[in-house]
Amino acid sequence: MRIVVATIPRLERQAVEALLVARRPQHAVVACAAGRLDAALPHLAPDLVVCSQLTARVQTTAPAWLLLYPGGADLGVFRAAGWQTILAGITVDDFLACLDQVAAALDGRAGDGRPRGPETPPLGGEHPSTRRGPMAASPEGAGANLNTKS
Secondary structure: OEEEEEOOOHHHHHHHHHHHHHHOOOOEEEEOOHHHHHHHHHHHOOOEEEEOOOOHHHHHHOOEEEEEOHHHOOEEEEEEOOEEEEEEOOOHHHHHHHHHHHHHHHOOOOOOOOOOOOOOOOOOOOOOOOOOOOOOOOHHHHOOOOOOEO
16 A cells, blocks of 8 residues: 655654654655655555645545644544544544455455445444535534545
């Protein structure tokens, strides 16, 4: 699996890259300056983008993405296989579980392909705060739609 890390500040990007190399060495990890991500996406061909700024290009071209700390909030927003999940108070274990979900989907083991996280309802159910509608392109609106399929 190819993971592109494009977070701000640089120290965070380097820390995430080091975490991935140490804890998931089987994956290819590429660090990219956040401001260069959109232009680099076609060449990098990531399976997962980890970013701190969500752009329309990431939303439409990345198969899966994990937005860290949108608007400075202590959460992550994970989207894969058409499902979006909010990870309030995201931890290293949550982060790695997102990666593992994408890797499992690529390996054909993910069942329905839904990302799993603390806010994900069981199959057949919906979280009480589920909202439907298009995802917003801005970080402030990125978490507006919990656990929705589109």
